[in-house]
Amino acid sequence: MTDHYRVIPEFDVPPYASGRLKGTMTATHAAIQANVDNLGAGTPSRAPKFVKLLRDEKLIDDQNQSITTTNHNDAVTALQGIEHQMETNDEGVDSSSYGTYTAAGDAYTDIEQAVERLRGLLKDSVDLGASYTDKGVAYWPDSVEGPLLSACASTMELVEQRMQQASTDIQQHANHIDRSAPDNPISSAYGGTTAPLTQTWSGTSYVPPADASLVEKIKGFAANELGVTEQGTNHVNRPYNINDAWCASFATWVWKQSGIDVDWSNKNYVPSVWSDAAKQGLADSNMGAARPGDLVVFGGQHHIGVVVARDGNTITTIEGNSGDAVRQRTYNISSGNFAGVIHPPANDRTPAPV
Known part of the structure; x- marks a missing residue:
């Protein structure tokens, strides 16, 4: 099952809508979800172009107006193909791209508002009820479905424009971080001392004892x-590899393996983790409160x-991406x-040191 950056609820289309409208709404939902997930992955430029596909299939014109067709079966088949393409382009959320936290959040807010406007238009149409044939069969006429079909295309056009802007924002942020952030930091960058890297990784997996505490895990x-x-630049043959700066990926992996699975907006980007932690009441600027x-x-x-140990004013840490390796260090x-x-x-905390 694919993880999503943010889950977009499906549109509640009534049963009396045509197959074409149902297909368009379903494909639109798949496209929005794929675009949002590309935001979470930090790859908005790779998001699928839904509006172009609708135009290529001659389902809308250049002004996003629905093109009336008598062959609804062909339209439904085309929409099913588009929906499948949207889903296979869904990148998921596991990425290390810099800048995802702020740029994705801002873009998502705008996309969410566009989706809610489309959802409101659909609700207004549902509230009007359906028309009925002389046989009592409910349906929506083209005068109702046409604007909804066009609204799907217009919504997606706005989404795609916002994705393009997010792509630019993320790249600019990445360039800024690349110029300012130290790569593979070593102890001299922050003070403290580093334990010698005298042995290679054991190659075995850790299995905690059944009675192990959270800190022990x-x-x-x-x-x-x-x-x-590292085997090559920023690549480690471990589950926390992201082919990029991996200190945050390592730290959050350790927590997750131990049973702490916090919902960070980007688990691979330190400012994002710190900001999310602050919002959730987990961040503490008082280093006196540090504990294993x-x-x-x-x-x-x-x-x-x-943090794996605390002795008075000294803490011992284990850090990923510390001089191209997982290393142990100590600091005052x-x-x-x-x-x-x-x-x-x-509910997972241990008492703070006295």
Whole structure:
């Protein structure tokens, strides 16, 4: 089953609508969902072009007006093909593209408003009821269905324009981050010391004991990855590989393996994780509250790691993408090089250190 960046509820089309309108509404829904999922994946430029396909099939004209056809079966068949193409172009949400958090959020708001306008027009038509033949069979005449068909195309045209703008915004943001963010940070970038990378990854999977606590699981999953190194630029042969800067992917993977599955808008982008955590009441800028099991976010929000130990003013972390590897490091929390920590959700938390 495909994960979705945001789930778009299907349109409630009445049973007396024509097969062509039902097909158009279903294909429109598939197209909107595919576009939204490409937003979540940070790949809006790869979103399918629904309006062009409608025009190619001669289902609408250049002004988005529905073209009347007597062969409804051909129209329905064409729409089923378009719907299938929309679904196969659905990219899902697992991506590391920079800028997805803000650009996707802004674009989604505009798309959501366009969808609600279309949903409102459909509801207004339903509220008017159907016309009836002399045999008592309910149906909608072309005077009702025509505007709805055109509204689907106009809505999708707006969606596609917004996707194009989002593509530009994301690329600009990516360029900015690429110029400002350190790649594969090492201990000298934030202070602290790094434990020598004296052994390669064990190659075995970690299976926590049945009675393991949440913190023990987090420490176990993180420590088991020590020694994982990149094979090529930003590529690791592990489940958290994204072929891009992977510190956030690693940290959120450790949490998820341990049973903490937080709904980040982009789990691969540190500013997104930190901002989402703040909105959910999980972010804490007080480093004095750091404890094992937390995620620690470094200054500038360019890097993130997993806290595995706390000793007075010192924390020990395990971090992905630290000098091209999973490494263990130690820091003095008074160094001032941190944005803060992210605590697990309330029902998973351990007591804060005294």
